[in-house]
Amino acid sequence: MAAQRVLIVDDEPDIRELLDITLSRMGLETFSAATLGEAQSLVSEVSPDLCLTxxxxxxxxxIHLVEYIQEAHSHIPVAMITAHGSVETAISALKAGAFDxxxxxxxxxxxxxxxxxxLQLDGDTASLNKAVSSDLIGNAPSIQKLRKQITKLARSQAPVHIQGxxxxxxxxxxxLIHHNGPRAAGNFVAVNCGAIPPDLMESELFGHIKGSFTGATADKPGLFQAAAGGTLFLDEVADLPISMQVKLLRAIQEKxxxxxxxNEETATDVRLLSATHKDLxxxxxxxxxxxxxxxRINVIDLHVPSLRERAxxxxxxxRTILERIASEQEEEKLRLDDSAIEALSNYSFPGNVRELENILERALALSDGDLITAEDLQFSSMSSRNPTTRARESDKEGKHTWSEEEAYGDIEGYLDEMEKQILSKALEDSRWNKTATAKLLGISFRSLRYRLKKLGLDE
Incomplete structure (x- = not known):
């Protein structure tokens, strides 16, 4: 098998020699150029697998070489050599299409x-497109555009900010960007920045050493270290406190x-992806x-369309989501009838695909046959819920008294707690026989199983 080829472009002989020795020891064949003109000629002549410029x-x-290769030889990744601390130059190169x-x-x-x-990039764009298409369902123009962007960005190491x-x-x-790129063998570490308490955020991201604070009984690597060689995905990055934003910026710039x-910094090797639903x-x-x-994080901006934009x-x-849910729950194959499709099409889906999944999971649990109808989707009951639920009086056993004020700001939690108490009582009265419990409550066994799982009572 022929050695892979690397084109080295630098006007300093010492740098070219250093790179040539290092890459040759990696079993690579190298070619050198000292000018832009020489480099452009060699790109066409030797067709390198990688260009370092x-x-x-x-x-x-x-940048001119990056643009030339992107236009005429887009399958060749280009890595830019920049002056230390030249963040603007690095970002300009990444925006122009440099690999890293x-x-x-x-x-x-x-x-x-x-x-x-x-050099892990094999240029098989068709395979990448196929892989992305299998996970990104739909043929709306906005999805087709997104699919092409993902395929292109998977081949890069540029930070991407995903908005939607x-x-x-x-x-x-x-x-998809991670799994279809050269870091696919590494870890994909996702963190919701809004879910970490501010006083623990630095430790979670960067790690800590034993004795650094009360409770630090051992060294602990952070999420940056956990994602080494792979991808770190910062979800809801807009929720980061300002003080943490400063430290994150330094980590990104200094790698x-x-x-x-x-007292010492540890080198990191991660690709950074971020996302938020807010307007940064x-x-x-x-x-x-x-x-x-x-x-720094918005080198490439990627927009994920809402469900309304791809109706x-x-x-x-x-249908695809329902098939997946049924398979995961080991249910027989269910179908959506025309009334269900029409009801879904007339709904605005403020919660987008995640809300669609929740609606279909509930419908599967509540349907009795192998066909889901508009009635099973329960859109009417969703719209009729409101926080003015009638207060319940305390029962003789001294159980919790529910009042309408408790529903304010968290009606879903309020209703879940009520349902949980009812199910627990029914299970107890039925001596934990689930078939008898379903009959007692007047619901199907499938519906009972769904409700128990949703409320954490299925253990």
Whole structure:
């Protein structure tokens, strides 16, 4: 098997020699150019598998070479060599289509890691498209565009910011970018920035050393370390406190993190993806998000369409999701009748695909046959719920008294607690016989099983 080829473009002989020796020891065949013109000629002549180029060249710059290769030889990944701390240059290169960048002075371990990742790209765009299509359901123009963007971005190491409404599938998109790229063998670590208490956030992201604070009984690696060699996905990044945004910015720019309590930084090797349902520009204007961090994570902006923007995909999406849910629950194959499809098509889905999944899971539990109808979807009961539920009086056993004020701000939690208490009592009265419990409550066994699972009573 012929050795893979790498084109080295730099006007400094010492740099070219260093790269040539390092890459040759990796079993790679190298070619060198000192100018933009020489590089363009060699790209056509030797068809390299990777191009490493300096930013400053005697007759142009590395960005021009990136653009040339993107236009005429888009299958060839290009990595940019930049001056230390030149964040603007690195971002410009990534926006132009560079695979990744590395800063001078060049660290050989980082170089070998970058080259290894880049050469994992086999240029099989058709296979990537097929893989993305199988996970991203639909044929609406907005989805077709998104599919093409994912395929292209999977081949890059550029930070991507994914924007879209809650429930639209931002994490699905992030996972597709990871699993179809050169980091697929590494970990995909997703973290909801809004779910971590502010006082624990630094430790969670960067780790801590033993004794750094009360309760730190051992060294603990952070999420950056857990994602080493893979992808770190920061969901709801707009919820990061300002103080944490400063530390995150430094970690991204220096490609290193400092665990809590440590005096030394640890190098990191992660691809950063982020997402939010908020408008980050508006958050910046309101003083809640740093402009410099936005500039760093938003190298590539990706929009995930809401379900309303791809309404023509709803029937196919609903049938595919229902089939998956039924398979996971080991149920027989169920179908949606025309009335159900019409009811779904007339609904606005403020919760997008996630809400569609919840509606179909509930419908599957409540349906008695193998056909789901509009009635099983229970849209009327969803719209009729309101927080003015009649208060319940305390029973003789002294159980909790429910009042309408408890539903304010959390009606779903209020109703779940009521249902949980009713189910627990029915199970107890039926001596934990689920068939008898379903009969006592006047619901199907399937519906009972769904409700018990939803409320955590199925153990």
């Amino acid at each position: 300096d930013m400053k060249l005697p007759d142009g710059n590395g 960048f590395i800063s001078k002075p060049i660290e050989l371990e980082s170089l070998r890691s970058l080259v290894s990742r880049a 409404e809650s429930g639209s599938g931002k994490e699905v998109v992030a996972r 290193a993190v400092r665990p809590v309590g440590s 520009v508006a958050e910046i204007d309101a003083g809640r998000f740093r402009n410099d961090l936005f500039y 023509e995909d709803l029937p196919q999406l609903a």
